[in-house]
Amino acid sequence: MELKRVMDNVYWGFNGRKRLVSLNMTPSKQVYGEELFDIGGKEYREWNPFRSKISAALYKGAKPLSFKEGDTVLYLGASSGTTVSHVSDVVSAKGRVYAVEISEEMGVSLVLLSESRKNIFPIIGDARRIEDVGIAVPACDFLYQDIAQRDQTDIFIKNVKKFLKPGGEAAIALKAMSIDVYSDPRKVIMEETKKLSRSFRVVASIDLYPYQKGHSLVIIKKG
Amino acid sequence: MDDKPRSDNSKYVEEAKKRIKDRLSLDDFIRKLVAMDAETKKAENTLFKALFDTYFLYFPEAANLIRDKEKFVSTLSDGIKREEVSSRLGIPANSMGYDLSETDLSSISDALSQLVGLSGLRTMINLKLSSILEEKYINLFKVAGPEIASKLISLSGSLKSLSEMPSGKLQVLGAEKSIFNGRKAKTPKYGVIFFHPEIQNSADRIKGRVARVVASKISLAAKVDFFSKEDKSGQILKKMRKEIDKIKNGT
Numbered sequence A: 001m002e003l004k005r006v007m008d009n010v011y012w013g014f015n016g017r018k019r020l021v022s023l024n025m026t027p028s029k030q031v032y033g034e035e036l037f038d039i040g041g042k043e044y045r046e047w048n049p050f051r052s053k054i055s056a057a058l059y060k061g062a063k064p065l066s067f068k069e070g071d072t073v074l075y076l077g078a079s080s081g082t083t084v085s086h087v088s089d090v091v092s093a094k095g096r097v098y099a100v101e102i103s104e105e106m107g108v109s110l111v112l113l114s115e116s117r118k119n120i121f122p123i124i125g126d127a128r129r130i131e132d133v134g135i136a137v138p139a140c141d142f143l144y145q146d147i148a149q150r151d152q153t154d155i156f157i158k159n160v161k162k163f164l165k166p167g168g169e170a171a172i173a174l175k176a177m178s179i180d181v182y183s184d185p186r187k188v189i190m191e192e193t194k195k196l197s198r199s200f201r202v203v204a205s206i207d208l209y210p211y212q213k214g215h216s217l218v219i220i221k222k223g
Numbered sequence B: 001m002d003d004k005p006r007s008d009n010s011k012y013v014e015e016a017k018k019r020i021k022d023r024l025s026l027d028d029f030i031r032k033l034v035a036m037d038a039e040t041k042k043a044e045n046t047l048f049k050a051l052f053d054t055y056f057l058y059f060p061e062a063a064n065l066i067r068d069k070e071k072f073v074s075t076l077s078d079g080i081k082r083e084e085v086s087s088r089l090g091i092p093a094n095s096m097g098y099d100l101s102e103t104d105l106s107s108i109s110d111a112l113s114q115l116v117g118l119s120g121l122r123t124m125i126n127l128k129l130s131s132i133l134e135e136k137y138i139n140l141f142k143v144a145g146p147e148i149a150s151k152l153i154s155l156s157g158s159l160k161s162l163s164e165m166p167s168g169k170l171q172v173l174g175a176e177k178s179i180f181n182g183r184k185a186k187t188p189k190y191g192v193i194f195f196h197p198e199i200q201n202s203a204d205r206i207k208g209r210v211a212r213v214v215a216s217k218i219s220l221a222a223k224v225d226f227f228s229k230e231d232k233s234g235q236i237l238k239k240m241r242k243e244i245d246k247i248k249n250g251t
């Protein structure tokens, strides 16, 4: 397979068909049943766009996100760690992913994942009130949020203001359905994007169809 | 922790484990058991329907007489062949049904034991729920009864949220859920407390007012269980009786 760099430790692999892969930080270990590839003595994991919205955005032609090796990333809505594991590949052992998840059921997988990937710092708690968890979260180079809540945009704005370093970028996976079931999804996304633009500069908005239905990834920059 | 090497996440992992452990509580166990009971009940009904239809094909004259699940199981548990069942029901053994082979019949027998197994499982789950409630939430156990109490805890999420809930809301808790399918239109005034014996045994015209009393006493029981854990059920039940009698006597 031929590799073309996308972000640190992330590549488009070509062998007949094009697919996104990330350098496996824990060789021979799969996280969610993804395919593993051996290329030039290194192991890569397929980054599945149907399972991960960041991957979907890249498949849809988004420009590479700004986080890189050694960065500190704050990840809100970590779930069992599917996407977190790829972010962990990107920042590598030199970086850190602070991964916040509210549900203890999802948290179990996330915690077990963190035991083999030492750069994941799991936090079980509500992204609305990270301070209540009573554990330190430092300023971060990149913030990513994927939580299906009605107030997701407000949660994102609050946390970007609080934790993202000035000049840093952040991305939110917006799910129209969880904000407003009755209105046209495109209109909902537009409203939310407008809300974001009152606090930050909106850099890009990517509709993730057909990989993720009713979802958009919106990227902002903090002034 | 900042002077440790850059990728030592062990403090976070330990803290996360602790938080998960703290949150997986007795109330969660109750919720899971209630969910398991509901799923088992669904499985039981699905299997019963399929089994009934198959048996109907073989011996419609008998099947017609045992449409009720309990009756179906008790009638067939000692043998399902026409010769056996006909004498048990006092009907002729010759039938309009389709003749099934020995092996087909033994498959039906196997399925029947699975059905019996499912209902045994439900009995076990409910015994477990009952003993948990009796041991840990004695006031709810006595005032609401174990079945209603565990459903209320499950629906509200925890004893804490149940104890904080206004009794008007407690009264209709579960009304929107599937257990009320079909009955929904008739009983918007009650949720799971509808099955409380005090409500069941009241005349229709006073059911609503009785439900209000029952809900308020269950709410009180939840508060006592949450705050003091003392057994005050005797007093609560006495008060409940008195208020319901008042309604019944029209005073």
Ligand SMILES: C[S@@+](CC[C@H](N)C(=O)[O-])C[C@H]1O[C@@H](n2cnc3c(N)ncnc32)[C@H](O)[C@@H]1O
Pocket (backbone or CB within 6 Å): A051, A052, A053, A076, A077, A078, A079, A080, A081, A082, A083, A084, A100, A101, A102, A103, A106, A125, A126, A127, A128, A146, A147, A148, A149
């Ligand atoms: C769509 S999933 C995230 C999937 C994940 N980002 C991935 O790609 O692997 C949303 C997650 O956010 C969590 N969540 C919802 N509300 C939350 C909150 N207020 N704080 C933290 N996590 C929350 C949910 O429990 C769920 O696991």
